[in-house]
Amino acid sequence: GNSVTQMEGPVTLSEEAFLTINCTYTATGYPSLFWYVQYPGEGLQLLLKATKADDKGSNKGFEATYRKETTSFHLEKGSVQVSDSAVYFCALIRQAGTALIFGKGTTLSVSS
Amino acid sequence: DTGVSQDPRHKITKRGQNVTFRCDPISEHNRLYWYRQTLGQGPEFLTYFQNEAQLEKSRLLSDRFSAERPKGSFSTLEIQRTEQGDSAMYLCASSPPFRLAGGGDTQYFGPGTRLTVL
Numbered sequence: 605g606n607s608v609t610q611m612e613g614p615v616t617l618s619e620e621a622f623l624t625i626n627c628t629y630t631a632t633g634y635p636s637l638f639w640y641v642q643y644p645g646e647g648l649q650l651l652l653k654a655t656k657a658d659d660k661g662s663n664k665g666f667e668a669t670y671r672k673e674t675t676s677f678h679l680e681k682g683s684v685q686v687s688d689s690a691v692y693f694c695a696l697i698r699q700a701g702t703a704l705i706f707g708k709g710t711t712l713s714v715s716s
Numbered sequence: 717d718t719g720v721s722q723d724p725r726h727k728i729t730k731r732g733q734n735v736t737f738r739c740d741p742i743s744e745h746n747r748l749y750w751y752r753q754t755l756g757q758g759p760e761f762l763t764y765f766q767n768e769a770q771l772e773k774s775r776l777l778s779d780r781f782s783a784e785r786p787k788g789s790f791s792t793l794e795i796q797r798t799e800q801g802d803s804a805m806y807l808c809a810s811s812p813p814f815r816l817a818g819g820g821d822t823q824y825f826g827p828g829t830r831l832t833v834l
Binding site: 608636638640646647648649650653655693695697699700701702703704705706707708709 | 720722747749751756757758759760761764766771772774807809811814820821822823824825826827828
């Protein structure tokens with residue numbers, strides 16, 4: 605079946621450190637891939653997406669590249685800020701109009 | 717766009733009571749989804765509407781759960797005879813029609829309704 609696996613958290617970093625959160629997926633066909641972020645007490649916000657192999661999604665300094673050969677969509681940011689502290693979810697969708705399938709989430713804590 | 721809204725934001729109820737949640741999608745979004753999120757987990761799909769038609773239901777949606785979208789706009793999710801295991805965050809999301817630019821597979825989430833069953 606379709607599934608998403610994320611690295612276990614929490615990830616604790618100092619401000620301005622480099623961030624990588626690993627995400628791998630299992631899916632039939634050619635899914636679209638997403639990163640959502642959930643700040644404390646809030647709902648999910650779309651961070652970035654990629655719809656086909658080798659696409660790079662980017663937003664707010666975060667980037668992720670759709671790697672079909674390694675079935676991965678790792679999230680990276682060159683210099684994290686305290687305000688980036690949140691839970692990050694990797695997700696896939698097989699096709700529009702179907703359910704998003706989420707990983708378990710990775711908690712990021714950034715200290716100044 | 718005001719975003720997806722959900723009401724109430726928090727609900728505390730006693731086991732055995734019925735509860736109903738409301739979701740208002742983004743204007744012109746014809747597709748609407750319900751998910752459930754428990755502590756430390758990612759959201760899990762419950763059900764999906766396209767306009768007023770309920771097109772898909774998860775196995776998670778037991779007989780005690782019912783969802784409606786009577787006019788293809790807002791949606792309600794009702795849980796009958798609540799159990800402590802129903803305690804979770806219930807999330808609603810919507811998507812624009814395929815024909816619109818940017819339409820397709822992106823889902824936009826509301827703030828969620830946190831249910832606590834005592």
